[in-house]
Amino acid sequence: MIDILGFTTTALKAVLPTVVKEIIKKAQSQLNPTELEKAIKTGIKAAQDADKNKQKGLLFACDDRQIDTFLAKVFEYSGVQTELENALKDKFPDIQNLIEAFKQVAQEQKIKLNEPDIEPWVRTFINIYFQELPVYGRYQAAKDNYLKQIIKDSEKIHFAGIKMKGQDWDIPEPLEKIFVIPDVINKEQKANRVSLNSKDMISANKLLNSSLPQQIVILGDPGSGKSTLMQYFAANVAQKKFAELGLPENLLPILIRIRDLANQPEINILTYLQERIPRKYSLDNIPEGFFDYWLKQGKAVILLDGLDEIADQNKQREVARHLSYFVTNNKYVQNRVIITSRPAEYKRDFFETPKFPHYFILPFDESKINLFIDRWYNTRFSDSEESQRRQSSLKELLNKQERIKILVENPLLLTLVCLIHRYDAVRLPQKRDKLYETAIETLLLNWEMIRFEEKQAPIYKKLEHIKFTNLQRLMEKLAYWIHCQQIAAEDKNSSTIVERDEIIQQLSKDIQHLKKIELYEAKQEAENFIDYISARSGLLNEQGKNCYAFVHKTFQEYLCAKEIDYRYQNGEGSYEEIVLHHIKEHLYNPHWREVLLLLIEIQKPKPIAKAIWAILEQDKENEQLYYHNLLFAGSCLTEDPNNLKTADNDPSLHILSELVKLEINPDLDEKIRSQVFSTFCNLSQTEFAKSALEVLAENQDRIDEARMQQYRNKLEKSKV
Template identity: 30%
Template sequence: MLEKQLVQQMGFPKDFLDQLADEKGLTDKEKEVFLSLFGDDLSRIQITLQLNISEGSLKEHLRGIYKKFQIGGKGPGKESRLKDYLTNRYQRWQAENSNSSLFIENTDVSIQTLVKKTRQQIQPYIQECCGTMRVLDMTQPIELGKIYTNVNILEKITGRTWREIAQLQEKVSRENFERWGRGTVKEERIPGIEAAEKFSKLMILGKPGAGKTTFLKHLAIQCIGGAFQAERVPVFITLKDFADIKEHPNLLEYLQRLLKGYSNEMEDISTLTSLLKAGKFFVLLDGLDEVREIDSSRILREIKQLSQQFPQNQFVITCRIAAKEYTFEKFTEVEVADFNEEQIANFSQKWFHSKNDPVKAERFLEKLKQDEPILELATNPLLLTLLCLVFENVGSFPSNRAELYEIGLDVLLKTWDVNRNIERDQVYKGLSLKRKEDLLSRIAHTTFQAGDYFFKKREIERYISEYIQNLPNAKTDPKALELDSEAVLKSIEAQHGLLVERARNIYSFSHLTFHEYLTARKIVTNCNQYDINDPTLRELVSHITEPNWREVFLLTVQMLDSADSFLLNLKTSIDLLVQNNEKVQKFLLWLDHKADSIKIRSSHNLSIRIFYFCAEFIYSFRIFYEAQLIEMVKEFHVDIQKEFHVDIQCEPELSLDHELYLLNQFRDSSSFLPKDAIITSIDDICKHYTFSSDIKIKLQIIKTKLKNLLREFPDPHQEQEKFQKLWASVRPIWCEDIRSLMILWRNIGHNWKFNNEQKKLLQQYYDANLLLVECLNSDCYVSREVRQEIEETLLLPIEEIEKWKSRRKDEH
């Protein structure tokens, strides 16, 4: 019985299978499949890869094999029945062949016993080095199993695909700006564990902080726990530790040194080599990029030698994507994909549940979804961990996002390596940390100004060359500068991951958030923030109508020591947008007069002005069809007390006007339910509000006229098409009656007759003012005088702004 189990687990001898294949008349391809399945004990996936055949071809060959062996039936039982047949034949074959030896059996049994014993002995070691993680400012390690989130793998390396910039930049143009659309060409992903099952020699590449080491640790824990490669012994080797040993042992000696501390059997090198020859090791080699350049060739040679000497074992290596320069011939290269939203949610929920704070987990995700630039950073597991740490301590994200991004940048430029005691080779000695930031800021600003989120390799090398040639002791020879600029680019990509190759020879910043932050940093360091005519700030303000610059505005205002000049510059620019449009100025004048006309009020004048500004955009201009008025008004959360809101219940005139705006909205309805909905609305207005008798008479006339018409209308439930047709015939007349009453009674509902160009201008004016208010209310320093000027002149026509300035001048 034991013999049968061993044979079925380890596979049958080749000469036995060869003899049987010839006896049954298997074709060459059937014989290859037969030997791989029952001799090498390969899985079906491994067979398709080794023989370079499709799954369909494999099934066809298996059908031929089963037929020739006369194995009937359906399903997976056929393979089991053939194994039983082979076992019985093998026992007879052994008896017939005097060359068979119990030595092979005993060796197989001893190998299996040794594997089992070694796995038990090294389990504490695997748990110790792979069972926890601790990064950044974590005060204590956290159990890996509590927070591990399954990674996805790209089988195609993104930086090696052939793409055009136009394909990559499709959804991040100035006209069609979409943060998550960047790099919209998506490669197919597979689960990480599936890639490890599929390939026996695997090189896992990824950006800094992508989760390569964590995934490798997860594989080790899964293996020692029996969930993956349970028949093998996992060994986790940090290549930097191996390279730093003074005696420079070879990898086999190091492996023995590592194991004999836990297993007595490993004192004898022959025992280790026996297990390696039997293919019983799962070798995990972490951080090839962390090996110093002086040791690099030696370590590469050691890995190559061990993997070629003992190819039966499974090997997985991790390396930063841009740092990989050597190609291991037998290894398949894959790339760790960025986290998607599902993985972000999964990780963060596990993180806060491990801290016994599930409520904070939900709040974290809510806040993250409200802030796309921060959400974008969370696609990197390391930066997601940083965000979790910040949120865990503060309960929110910092109001000054620029400070958060500065911390994130510092993590990638310095902290991540320092915390792990990794010293990188400094490619360009004159390029200090600050100079790297300056260089990246210059590249960011230049490319962002040009609207380029993706750029050719030669362009970025030119920017680097222009910068480093001015450094102390810089080379002046053009060829030497070219070589240096290429090396610096590779260094920034490999060591910090802030510039990444999105397609062959096409680069971008790793996150649009960092592109924006570094652009703002360049603006702040270049400008004279106290000069209202500063050209750098004026140039930024010129982009006020471009949606892709919004985040740069918000970051710049937060980074300035004083935002006064910048905000006044911005306010002036917004007012100038509509200065020469007579119709828009007329509308703004009406808006000011309407706000002043509200007699009973508890809200600030600006709040009321904003209310009617937003109402006209929805109900009169119909620029925002689906918008909710109160939600739009709340976006302009600005007033003297910083508690802006309009409570319609406390503002009877605003409440009445809101009801009338809603009533007038029936002009856009092709049908409505119930049939008497308009009549009910008019009755509610008459019931809840006080007005003069002549207005009441006019309302009653309109109501009666409509009531008589609707009496002839069919039920919209039953005959919707007929109802729509009848309503379309009377709607213009009724709507004009309502609109005339609104103008006469409340001075609202005017037909402004804006053309499409003017509506586009009004949309830009709206967006620009909303951005100004966001800047004003961000974590920036602005004087009380400047804040007051902006609040009191917001949404005013030019002539009223000039009057306000004149009054203020007289007061001073």
């Protein structure tokens, strides 16, 4: 008997009614058996039609009777029925289980299958079957609602809550109006723009292009815009801008903060998605297998942000292993994946290079800096003439002050400069630590404004004991505690996130000591302090229910460094006991790298020199550790520490001479050689640029001519 399927279905027709009733019974479904049978037949027909178009299909060696018998046995197979039953429970069937069932039945029936075509046949069948069921409508409705929430959450870029006296609030702006897409390069080591060939660089918005590998890693320095880039990708995929990104249609964005995933009792990505994401976006009625469905279809763009934010290195490696297994699993390998991290906290063996090409986010060039400034002021002022005037003012200032121009190649620092320039252009600082200091001072002005403007508002409690002058000290102590605590405690995997109760407990002690009040009063003040922070300050933000984090790790690191320095300046111990102790204790810990660089930068010349010599002397008998320490000392010079050359024990010439020895060493590892190159180039616009070029020139006969020219191009432009 010829059925709508196009071949004799005597055996299949006989078994399907029984199979359908059994599936409905086990699933406890109210679905009409006729509808379920129709869904199965429609799926079979679609799979058979697709198979017929092939030169050698799945059942090429079978006649109609054998096909009928084989499919009847397949659908009688309990494993197949279980997967079809799952679809009635809002779960997408497991394709691998169905493939194994096909193989098992074929072996039992001695049917010869064209094995490469099993998966395409099964995938076509199950997709059409699923789409014919009522559950598919629920999946589509859930997807529409989910995308709306992703767009709502990701389409605006949020700046830290800035309010200067007499000025209005800085409100979030549409991401597309202000975000400047960075360039990236596919290279092992982040290189300086002077050494790049333009053909090596690509715009980051092309990283999802179908012509590129499915799974990639993006590395970027602090403040380079990694998280904002991921937000941009999530928003654009949710807004179905597939053509702009070079993607196929009908994809689902999945944005995960890796630190949130790592904080789960068990690292299970599917469980995290199904349980946490609906809560995060306030979604109701998400089908149980919703995320699994899109992932198995290869219809997801998985954005995994911030592997570096797991402070414990063993936990970081464990999470990386889970992520690698998940995204390369046969079930999900068809999805596009991007993972981000800072390079300093990243180990190259986390993700195999052939499978995961690694891209580095490049600093902004002048055109991108100017574009950001234009967009910034166009969103800040409705008056186009005023916007143009402000744009010209800042660009002119940057052209006159080369040191700031170097700083603003970093998007975070560029944002801070724009924020500060809007209100107080004369205060723009020349160095990184001073820029952070000014930015934090600006952020904390919000608190004083709240006390004057909103003390009648019932939603805010008054700070009874804390004064404006206490705010930064408390934030310094808090930053140090967070930074230290999350290294020591294995169950605190993120470098920044902390539970509210723990913050209250720590702040209570600090406030009690600072204000000499009873502990219960200090605890209430700590509660008020956190409420104010989450309501107004851009320094510490709520990250999920009852958890908080610094808005950017850079602020945490700067304030942590300030706390260490304060303890020394306040006479709580000698320079060796406090500053040098922290340097020696954490020199090889990537989590502390930025803290130590900033700590050294904020010292006076003689203590800076003392700290750098201590770094150079530590473990110098170990060649690899010495290379690490020498390069770290070189990084200290790139910060252009204040008047270091005036110190009696100035180490700068020694560092430069030792770096040149590495430069001309023919046996040096290429990774270290690349770091040497970056260190020398980053001395541009410091007081050491001239000396660096001189020691290089003395050895130019042993340096590649093209490389030497690159050094000249960079260092001869120095301010010195």
